[in-house]
Amino acid sequence: MYKIRTYNTIAVEGLEQFPRDRYEISSEIAEPDGILVRSANLNELTFPSELKAIARAGAGVNNVPVERCTKEGIVVFNSPGANANAVKELVLAGLLLSSRGIYAGMRFTAGLSGTSHEQMGPLLEAKKKHFKGQELTGKTLGVVGLGAIGSHVANMALHMGMNVIGYDPAISIDAAWRLPAQVQKAENLQQLLNRSDYVTLHVPAIKATENLINQGTLAAMKSGARLLNFARETIVNTDDVLSALDAGKLTYYVTDFPSPALINRDDVIAMPHLGASTYEAEANCAIMGAQQLVHFIEHGNIRNSVNFPTCELERTTGFRICFANQNVPKVLSQVLNLLADQNINVVEMLNKSRDDIAYNILDIETEPSQSVLDAIANTEHVFHLRSI
Template structure:
């Protein structure tokens, strides 16, 4: 059987597949060569992608031999799940494989606010010794508000509590006996507005859907404390970026850490690049060597199961 890989994968994943005798065609830039992708996809039994490849109606219809799609990550907004289901094409994803990395990114962002050691070090190298300037704050007793209470929020919560933070959250799909409330101890709020208004840090952990698109807009940003920060490691589009730029420019909030944007890579004329208090990273929250070994290996194993007629626990 033949498997096409259209985006970056760690060698551990390729080894899993080749050790089982699968024929691999790998081009990490193929996602950007749409015509070629549509031309060759009929030859393959499975395709493995990240977030750039559009696994849409045209691709799924062209893939006449496709039995499985593997997603090297957890976001699924680039895959037409409805068409895949209609065509009986199984979609597997890297369930929880990068959750720890994303959680650590969130903690790093908050520590970057409270103790900006890199700035203090640069200041010393410029000949200064400004102790007062770098007398900052603690995470202890600060409040983090989690929007969406899935696996990543669970791991963020555990780490935040280790710092002595207060953890509150909002998720209309979570009940009082779900583990993130009953075991992790997140204080649930019935309204998103409560989380926004009470938090020193707001961290977003929801999928991109029609319901969550522009979930955080001008009205929501106005509810936040002027000293607060918002962190988005989920998906671009969840925050209205123009509204956020305006809020940052007018000091309605203190800052934003954005690992995802509605259009990636970021256009150099984007208004957020004019904001000194917008800290933008290139979609790397889930990218650590450890997480990518887990992700690549897990997706490869689950694709093997599907193509071998076995049960996968990572099917969407």
């Protein structure tokens, strides 16, 4: 019986992915095989030796000690794209709110409490000119980051009649296939900023993207542009954005990451981190995370890991060995020699690497003895071994 520990409230649709005849699921399990988590902070936890994988029901993994997990041989999954539609729809709301004077107009209307019907009509008619906006059709949207969310946003904007420019120096082949031909490709970030009436950010929060939007990049933007940040707070330098707003360089800043400096400004629309806050997104993220745990725990297959290489092999025999090692020469050959010395035939195998890590799946004809497994585990540079 495999054991899964949950943190936070996990959508029922996700929990249903674990076959109950093979899995025990609880928020109280002390020594789990897998963890399914949303936003709980795991960084200070000590993980048991039984723990094989952590699945984050969401895209960001800043609440998981990824580097430590790698050293301990724990695979960390996230759920890229599971919340893409939810974020896309919120980006659309941000585009409209920053264009049409909707927010200011609603606040004005809410302040008319106690006004008679006869007075209200003329007041609204006289004031509405102050909330005049602009239409999205024909405007240019710059999409920074063309992954699952960015590609969804680009497609949406095209359907709205906008021109779309995209920039992503690390775009994957799958993401490139998702993009329609109408999306113009910017050669660099400055080119995108120069040409965009609206800029929306959809890059991960990593060292390379910290303060990506700063005084220098803001200077490259078109005067009067709108900036939308539904990615991560650290991508934008808030002080520099405020300076750009004060100077009129930016017309609006729309963000899902409020900070005290952004409150009570007419040119800032701040939301309380609503990007993935829909029933559908929470269910999608939980389903993806749960399925990843099942596929890894039962078969050793890895997809959407943030610290291990993607490695999926259809099961061909009843015995499978999975191991990870430092990505150096001769480790795999040593393991294969160990198996050959014991007359264990390898029917199918797959080897993948990612940065300093290599991961291997070997389907073998006969069940390996404990001594064989111990020999593999003790092979130099091997740090993770499972027999399934």
